[in-house]
Amino acid sequence: MLNFSKIKIILIYFSFIVISLFCYSNFSDSKNIFLKKKINLGLDLQGGSYLLLEVDSTPLQNRQIQSKVIPLKKKLIEKKITYTNFKIKNNKIIFDISQDDKEKFDNFFTDKNNDINTFLDKYRSFELEYNLVNNQIIIGLSKNGIINLNTSAVDQSIEIVRKRIDETGTKEPSIIKRGSNRILVELPGVKDPERIKELLGKTAQLSFRLVTDNKTEFGNEFFTLTDTQEKISVSKRIILTGDNLIDANPKYDNINQEPIVAFTLNRLGSQRFGQATSKNIGKRIAIILDNEAISAPVIRDSITGGQGTISGNFTFQTATDLALLLRSGALPAPLSVVEERTVGPDLGQDSIDAGVLSLLIGFILVIVFMIIKYRFFGLIANISLISNLLMLIGFLTLLEATLTLPGIAGIILTVGMAVDANVLIFERIKEELNKNIGNNIQAFDLGFKRSVITILDANITTLIASIILFIFGSGPVKGFAVTLSIGLITTLFSAYFISRHLTSIIVLKNKEKKLLI
């Protein structure tokens, strides 16, 4: 165990030096692709906001079920299936059929090529499922149907979320999909996430519809204007939606200096808006945003240029936000924040300071203890400990890992536990020396050989625990698993190669002299 070939020695120190050198790139501004690598600071250290958003797909499910009604009725008539008591309740389509039609219904509903109940290839299941209770058929979305809806809503939302966050000028946000119905947003350096949360909390579904005199519910909806509290009846027919907008900006109204939002429509939007406004001069047009009527101005002239404005009791800030929302597009479904963790920059800096100080002190304590306990060989253990730390930091840089406060704790813990490998070796050598006094080489050789298995066994158990933590942990705790796992690997390397090699140099030079460990 004490004989190292030249190649082995070169390889050991070469890999040590290469990995350790990456530590340096954390302090360099070089654009070189190797020197560019840096350890990222977690949100708990640099300050920032972690938001977990969830898509509320209930309105989408509702819409999806609604959209099935007319085609389904048509199909039932076409297939000569008589239905009675047709209704929609709790996102379920419910109707009665006769005993004889049950099989006919099942045949068409579970046919993979039917155009109502879509077969989702991705999930190998139908979008809808039905239950038969006596003669009543209850149709609802299947589990995979809901997942499919959620997934497509999340996919659409991610782009819009990114646009909205980019518009606020946040640097390097990370926006990723989590599971089927969640989006994880990380905003480093953001001090006050409230504005972003507000912006993400609105779907910003905008529609322009005519105000009618008709007071019946058929084809109309009732709203209370948010600016004047006036009750109005609005047609369900939509003239324009936010999708037809290509630009929106906050402005001050020329006449009364009130903040307004000026918008520009695309070609289709301009045509429709032009037609609608020229036909309905003198009537009022309601501007509906997320189920609230924000204003209902009178159409004075036909608007054909594709330009228009929205007024509605805005402050300049709310007008700016609305313009931003309209520019970035509407979310398909509302998003709600289900988990938030925000750390201010000064707390982050305090954490860094405390973490670094405790690392330094912990390190010094361990080093002093090893020197007192093992004298000269303590020095070897300490050299191996320092190289261990350098490699650990080098690896973290190479992987561009995220360092969190628990991650720093993981490094300190590595320092405490790393000497274990050296202690196991030294104690074993001690025992062997006691047995064969005068034969250093044999004692060291045996000592290393016998302790290696124990060292492996002991470290693998901790490694298993920290890998599991890495898989299941979330946020900062994951950082602990990262540093601890990498720390265990560098510990094995430095104990098995570096301290063994250093020890072999000493032992081979002092073959006869009594060595005290």
Add this chain to the structure above:
Amino acid sequence: MKKIYNFNFVSKFKITNLASIFLTLISLILISFKGLNYGIDFKGGTLIELRVESDKITISDIRSAFSNMNLGDLNVKEFGKKGDYLIKFEKKEFNKNSNIKTIKENVVSKLGVDANFRRIENVGPKVSAELLNSGLLAISLALGAMLFYIWVRFEWQFSLGSITAIFHDVLITLGIFSLLSLEVNLSIVAAVLTIVGYSMNDTVVIYDRIRENLSKYSSSSIEDISNTSINETLSRTIITSVTTLLALGSIFVLGGEILKGFSLAMIIGVLIGTYSSIFVASPILKYLKVSYKSIAKDEEKN
């Protein structure tokens, strides 16, 4: 120069085992009846770390600033430095009219001085349930993986012994957390997993030696072999515990308030883990009547 330990550990097994059983039972009773003080990670709710740069503000001012906002069960405590407070409340979900922004504005206007909201955490009910489940799953998986590893590397008696020791360590650590009403959050799960790893590590070192000595002194009793093995590895056991505790102590004292609970759990765990590898894991081999013969037989079968 060379110290060789020769304590009679085996003679103490009876009393220490009774103590361990007693402590484990007490811990189980505490955990099931008094319960664990779950933090917002597992219970849902909101946490705010607040810094007020004014000598006139007291903890009761802070409390009254947060009251009357329908935030549910409210808990305010001083947190590290003077002027730093940790506020926790039950409210999990916010809406347009009652959210963190309105809470901030209300608190600042009621206090009459500027307040720095250094940290805000909010965990909704769904997420907290998921975090608790995944935490429990992670710990169970870690225990299962340890069991499997030891089963592959050693004989079943060793597996049983080490897993008993781990349960002992985790239960007593959590029992102490329950007794002192210390908060259990995500970082405690990390600590428990690390304790599992550390306790295993400590046990494995002694077990390795026991197995080696079993074949070396095949005619000796398991009691003698356990005692010899524990004594032979005692120096290492102590030194490693000391260096690990030095590192953890440094985190506990200097690492700031956020790491206090985590490092305390680890310190307790390391102390109990060290104790259990000597006084729990080893006696179990004796009770299971492990001998050179039984090991050799098992190995033949494989």
